[in-house]
Amino acid sequence: MIIFSNAKTTTGLVRIENQDCFGMKLENDFFFVCDGMGGAVAGDFASKSTSDIVLSLYDKITKEDCVYVIGEKFSSYDENIIKPIVLIKIANKYLNNITKKYPKLVGMGTTFTGVWFDKKTDLVHIYNVGDSRVYRIRNGLIQQMTKDHSKVEELIDSCKMKREDIKKVEFQSMITRALGICPTVKVDYKSDIVKGGDVYVLCSDGLNEGITDTDINDIVNMYKADPIAISNKLILAANNAGGRDNTTVISVCVQDDAVAKENNSSLSVFVQKEVIIVEAENKEASSKIDSIISKFKGIFSVPIPKLEVKKNIVGNPFFIAIVLVFLFICGFFIYTKNDNIEQKSITDLTGNISGIKLDIRTLPQHKIDEIRSTEGKVAKMQILQDCLTNFEQTLVPISNVIVSLSLKDKNKFMGISGYKPLEIKLPKGTYLMTLSYPNYKILNSKFELVDTLDVSLESAQNLYSLFVIMVSEKIFDNV
Secondary structure: OEEEEEEEEEOOOOOOOOOEEEEEEHHHOEEEEEEEEOOHHHHHHHHHHHHHHHHHHOOOOOHHHHHHHHOHHHOOOOHHHHHHHHHHHHHHHHHHHHHHHOHHHOOOEEOEEEEEEEOOOOEEEEEEEOOOEEEEEEOOEEEEOOOOOEHHHHHHHOOOOOHHHHHHOOOOOOEOOOEOOOOOOOEEEEEEEOOOOOEEEEEOHHHHOOOOHHHHHHHHHHOOOOHHHHHHHHHHHHHHOOOOOOEEEEEEEEEOOHHHHHHHOOOOOOOOOOOEEEOOOOHHHHHHHHHHHHHOOOOOOOOOOHHHHHHHHHOOHHHHHHHHHHHHHHHHHHHHHOOOOOOOOHHHHHOOEEEEEEEEEEOOHHHHHHHHHOOOHHHHHHHHHHHHHOHHHHOEEOOOOEEEEEEOOEEEEEEEOOOOOEEEEOOOEEEEEEEEEOOEEEEOOOOOEEOEEEEEEOEEOOOEEEEEEEEEHHHHHHO
């Protein structure tokens, strides 16, 4: 087995930062992709931290460490097979520990999908958490080698949704498993026989949500002997499709090694074609991972995001008390010197903020289907009104909405919504907010479809919650 590889990542055309990360241990034929989530700072931190931990500890942890974490039942496995599983679990626990120390990072996480090519046995070992993917293209045909850990896949497995309906739902990116969210994590593992001419593509969901599997297959088959061209063309295709998300691609092309194949011809190897789910750790195993993190804490060093550190310092009650005392003394001194000086308000002294927590929601799929199947506009309107009356319980979050706020025709903010409210902090004022999502509009209080809303920001102790409802123009036309 001879391996040629290339990796490429892009921010895309909409996002302002790249939360994807990839890693390669070329001497070990080990490759992986991480897709961070949970806000601009936290998503980037989660994926980069995971990459740094995995690469830093890959040559450091031993088989004894691995068995120590995942149990004696894996003691018969080759060290290189179980090592990535343990590294994933270490990274997960490290990230989760960080969120306990820095509460503002709670909710951050990252996917992980990786492969290790064993040249001795001509096997590829595949590891997955989340919805980043591994594809194999063989003899002109593409096959997804990993299974997405997502809400959509759960609904398909339970026969509550058909695969062809995926593009119609609003929670395509809602994943059910990720590193960093919980103290423990389940890891999918399987293996497969590698053949000469195979091409493996590892990618974040920016690729497969931008272009179809058929498109990926066509591009790979056009450039199948050139991993650099494959990576470049796949990234270009994703950006040409709109580039709504970060996209990362690792392309691995495999060629036969005649000498190695002859030497390996007598080997009898076991292929783990069915996925093994390495279960979440119990308290004892979790404690063991903490001991390994402590043992190797000097090996890797991932800096905490500066913005988060600053927030934690400013939010410290002792620090606030010192600042307030200092401001009081300064204010009293100035007041006694000049009775005509303008007095600061308590809002100025305490540093209150202005902004919103933007919660964008839409109708769930079953309500859309109910409206479509209901006869009469009055009945349709009643269903819509019932949804809006109990919108917090009935409506579902909508992600990937392009959000922009402008003041006096100057853009002051641009971002992308997620499944958690989007925090926007701006100076006081009345802003024009524009929300952009294909074929969807804002439903205002007059039951009109509009593209923009006026949003007034005032200083307060906390960001105030703003709920905005978006509906499909086609659905609304029928109402």
